[in-house]
Amino acid sequence: MKELFRRAPKAFTPGEQTPDQQTPDNMWVKCPSCGELTYVKQLRDNLKVCRCGHHMRLGAVEWTGLFDSDSFIEHDGNITPLDPLNFVSPKDNYAQKLRESQHNTGLYDAMIGGEASLMGQPLQVTITEFEFIGGSMGSVFGEKIARAAERAYELRVPLLTINASGGARMHEGVISLMQLPKVNLALARLGSVGMPHIAVMTDPCYGGVLASYASVADIIIAEPGARIGFAGRRVIEQTIRQKLPANFQSAEFLLEHGMIDMIVPRNEMRLTIARLLRLYTTRDTSAAPIAADV
């Protein structure tokens, strides 16, 4: 294997992690869409969906509740980012940014991966953590999806990716960009054994995530109102010098333009994915009794 760097990348010590920070149950949360205040506990009981229907973002660990209880087993929880470019600028210091994000999220990087079961059906999963540098896709992110896809290939089980990302991790430069083909190569291999990749796009899904695995998943599910696109809204507005329609790049806009398969509200997500998995993994249940007769 070719050595990736002639100079050893700057070693990077992950920051100290804090135990789970409990939010007091009596705190109010203001919905960014309708402005209404809801108790934290009430909001959590409703999967962080406001009464107005606005889906607030979930953290990676919160999403693990989607699976059968205690079925989620994390893999590759020990891979940590490096600072390959030695990224230091007057306004920005990658190593420091990593340390802060690790402190705030309790994660080494913007993704967790592992195995789980959903209504009894085994699958491999990856979940992004948007609070970690905007869920951006760098080396660890790419490595974890590639490994999850490779495990799914070995075990012949489906892959589920739950996504919220602003795009490629700028601080790892072109190495981040090269995670796109790395991930898609692994997914192509998974596809070759007839195992589906189901992508859930939550708010937001932009850039590298869209331009690699998420938009070519076998089944694409979006949450209501999720913003999904290749180029950011600001970039497009600057380029064309006019205001874009309000629903531009919304999940509803993408459905209308044929880019996603369905929009599924959060409280129906578990059942929807379980039903889909059943259709693909046990394709002909009528065959069993007939075979038994012979």
Add this chain to the structure above:
Amino acid sequence: MKTALTAWDKVQISRNVQRPRTLDYVRILCDDFFEFHGDRRFADDAAIVAGVGRIMGRSVMIVGHQKGRDTRENMKRNFGMPKPDGYRKALRLFHHAEKFSLPVICLIDTPGADPSMESESRGQGNAIAENILVMAQLRTPLVSFVIGEGGSGGALAIGVTDRIFMLEHSIYSVAAPEASAAILWRDSSKAADAAKTMRITAQDLHEMGIVDAIVPEPEGGAHLDPENTVRKVGDLIMNSIEELSAIPTQTLLDQRYQKYRVIGAFDTLTTNQHGNGEPLVFP
């Protein structure tokens, strides 16, 4: 002095309006060439030119970004920024190349994929992703050459190949320097700083092991001696096609898998992470 060039100098050279573009390569290298048009779905995107030609006695598929040299041509070519239709034309011709066992040569020279409402509406992200997925599995040798700007996903959409080469003063980046500066510091005027910090030169990429080889340019840049530069590029491309064509297809695909699989900078610790928060209870 060549060695004194900064990253930003190289950005300027890579964008020089007289720098040889895809059609110059076609003109200088091909004994015969037909440009093919259209994605058979919506349009023909002039930001990507593609077709079949013959170089040094071998039939090849050529796919490349095409920038213009004046305002009028740049309007037509959209400054070398393809729309989904351009990528889907490339995709169609990748399949075509596989069907007829033609090696594929991709010439990369784009500031990035077109960011516009129409491109978004027709699935820019999907078009790029689809190409990456198909190139990953294409059963024919692929070679890419960054001849100018390698701008982000817009470049990668024709850049997943068995060999990646760059001209000495070309660049390859996760986002154009202006865009990088805007994303990182909300200030696109800091593009020169971004160019330096983000290590986007051919030499940087070679050092990182991403690029297989660099072809030197005449002092001052390829535009000062296009003919010779293009021929040197052609020699390297055809040599590697020769070499790749001798490899059994499955081995070629396995090597392609490995080539990208090993790219990444991370460490493996003995301790595991444990994220904050509690799982929610889904019905």
